[in-house]
Amino acid sequence: MSKLRVSIIGSGNWGSAIAKIVGKNVEKLSQFENRVNMYVYEEMVNGKKLSEIINETHENVKYLPNHKLPTTIIAVPDLLKAVEDADILIFVIPHQFVKNVGNQLAGKIKNTAIALSLIKGFDIAEGGGIELISNVITKHLQIPCSVLMGANLANEVADEKFCETTIGCHNPKTSLILKELIQTPNFRVVTTEDVETVEVCGALKNIVACGAGFSDGLDLGDNTKAAIIRLGLMEMIKFVEVFYDKNHKLSTFFESCGIADLVTTCYGGRNRKCSEAFVRTGRNFDELEKEMLNGQRLQGPETAAEVYHMLKCKNMEEKFPLFRAIHRICIGEIKPKDLIDCIRQHPEHM
Ligand SMILES: NC(=O)c1ccc[n+]([C@@H]2O[C@H](COP(=O)([O-])OP(=O)(O)OC[C@H]3O[C@@H](n4cnc5c(N)ncnc54)[C@H](O)[C@@H]3O)[C@@H](O)[C@H]2O)c1
Numbered sequence: 001m002s003k004l005r006v007s008i009i010g011s012g013n014w015g016s017a018i019a020k021i022v023g024k025n026v027e028k029l030s031q032f033e034n035r036v037n038m039y040v041y042e043e044m045v046n047g048k049k050l051s052e053i054i055n056e057t058h059e060n061v062k063y064l065p066n067h068k069l070p071t072t073i074i075a076v077p078d079l080l081k082a083v084e085d086a087d088i089l090i091f092v093i094p095h096q097f098v099k100n101v102g103n104q105l106a107g108k109i110k111n112t113a114i115a116l117s118l119i120k121g122f123d124i125a126e127g128g129g130i131e132l133i134s135n136v137i138t139k140h141l142q143i144p145c146s147v148l149m150g151a152n153l154a155n156e157v158a159d160e161k162f163c164e165t166t167i168g169c170h171n172p173k174t175s176l177i178l179k180e181l182i183q184t185p186n187f188r189v190v191t192t193e194d195v196e197t198v199e200v201c202g203a204l205k206n207i208v209a210c211g212a213g214f215s216d217g218l219d220l221g222d223n224t225k226a227a228i229i230r231l232g233l234m235e236m237i238k239f240v241e242v243f244y245d246k247n248h249k250l251s252t253f254f255e256s257c258g259i260a261d262l263v264t265t266c267y268g269g270r271n272r273k274c275s276e277a278f279v280r281t282g283r284n285f286d287e288l289e290k291e292m293l294n295g296q297r298l299q300g301p302e303t304a305a306e307v308y309h310m311l312k313c314k315n316m317e318e319k320f321p322l323f324r325a326i327h328r329i330c331i332g333e334i335k336p337k338d339l340i341d342c343i344r345q346h347p348e349h350m
């Protein structure tokens with residue numbers, strides 16, 4: 001049987017951390033080719049192309065400094081070359097860029113290939129509303145797309161600290177291949193067929209992380225932050241119940257993609273950090289993202305806006321007061337200090 005060729009599309013903080021894992025696993029596992037192309041959105045770093053730096057030093061000095069990538073990982077700045085003959089495509093770019101990448105790849109991928117999305121966020125659907133990123137990938141590439149979401153701060157994963165993750169996949173055979181490719185002794189994979197719930201959790205938790213950051217910026221303490229996390233979880237569950245798979249499993253929210261990701265993101269994530277700074281400095285998210293993240297991207301405020309507009313169109317905003325308040329704070333419509341008044345009469349308390 002011929003070996004499976006893996007390509008990684010994306011080389012940011014998470015893209016590089018997952019490349020470290022995948023690059024090491026393909027060295028050991030005979031079913032995969034011993035070379036993994038990693039698409040790098042080209043940029044100059046200290047006067048040199050980032051892709052060249054990665055290939056010479058085996059380090060992504062901008063997005064994952066101080067970690068050596070295995071020599072099986074090859075940085076490729078040409079998207080189409082990066083995915084040539086790929087059997088497994090791992091998508092790990094910020095959600096803002098998915099449609100553009102999908103358009104470039106349409107018609108260029110083997111019809112037997114499979115995709116795995118590590119992207120946390122939604123896309124805007126034609127005619128308004130939101131669309132799952134996995135659907136966008138499937139629509140453009142005409143191949144099935146599984147998802148991987150979990151409590152996975154990239155720097156900690158790259159440090160090989162123990163954590164878990166969740167793969168959502170409809171096909172048990174594919175699930176096994178993906179698990180083999182991704183799992184390590186310190187990165188433990190649980191698989192489930194409840195795919196939509198896994199993906200929606202990954203997107204919505206970024207909104208809640210903004211709420212946690214606002215709470216930190218207001219010095220509201222641990223109890224309030226815990227209440228925001230809990231109400232966030234309840235709104236996530238309701239969101240899936242109302243808009244997605246009626247056969248979803250409540251137990252999926254207790255996997256790494258659910259409660260665990262909420263906890264880690266509300267304590268250690270970039271959305272939390274920038275949202276705290278938003279309150280303390282009074283500056284807007286665009287400025288804070290540029291200043292604090294060195295090219296990394298925030299998902300929370302944009303996802304909050306997309307979800308809010310969808311809820312408003314469906315006349316459902318009152319059922320999701322936390323999501324609504326977070327969006328309104330992000331765009332400056334209400335003050336951060338109004339957050340608590342917005343959730344005091346939460347449907348969960350009625
Ligand atoms: N960083 C984490 O800890 C983490 C963990 C789990 C999941 N995620 C998710 O992974 C996804 C990717 O995040 P990340 O942390 O790897 O990225 P990042 O925020 O670290 O980096 C931004 C990336 O976007 C690239 N980029 C900039 N402009 C682009 C364009 N026009 N087209 C394509 N790419 C462009 C940059 O080169 C860079 O690689 C996100 O959905 C994020 O939510 C991140």
Ligand SMILES: O=P(O)(O)OC[C@H](O)CO
Pocket residue numbers: 120150151152153154206209261264265268269270271272299
């Ligand atoms: O840094 P954040 O807020 O984008 O969160 C990172 C990961 O999604 C945590 O699992």
